[in-house]
Amino acid sequence: VSNNESLFTKKYDNQEIINMPIAHKQGNYFADELLLKELEDNNQIAFKYLDNPNGSKFDIAGIFNDKKNILGMMPHPERASEKLLGSDEGLNIFKSIISKMA
Numbered sequence: 001v002s003n004n005e006s007l008f009t010k011k012y013d014n015q016e017i018i019n020m021p022i023a024h025k026q027g028n029y030f031a032d033e034l035l036l037k038e039l040e041d042n043n044q045i046a047f048k049y050l051d052n053p054n055g056s057k058f059d060i061a062g063i064f065n066d067k068k069n070i071l072g073m074m075p076h077p078e079r080a081s082e083k084l085l086g087s088d089e090g091l092n093i094f095k096s097i098i099s100k101m102a
Contacts, residue, residue, distance in 0.1 A: 075090070
């Protein structure tokens with residue numbers, strides 16, 4: 001978790017290591033150096049891979065728009081939202097959203 005100050009990530013600790021499945025085969029995030037620096041400077045990187053499985057630039061697994069109200073990510077939190085599925089570490093994304101609505 002690279003940024004826990006958003007409606008999607010506030011139920012996580014900053015820099016918390018979480019495990020979520022990926023299902024994107026060769027997909028990865030890429031951008032030019034200027035955009036990557038802008039994302040980093042504006043704290044728009046939501047998640048980073050610990051062990052980058054796909055060569056994603058800056059190890060990016062998820063980013064926010066500039067208002068941090070839209071999240072795009074490669075891992076699948078819905079596949080890690082119940083112990084029965086093998087992990088519930090993605091559940092805090094949904095809990096974060098719901099707590100904002102309450």
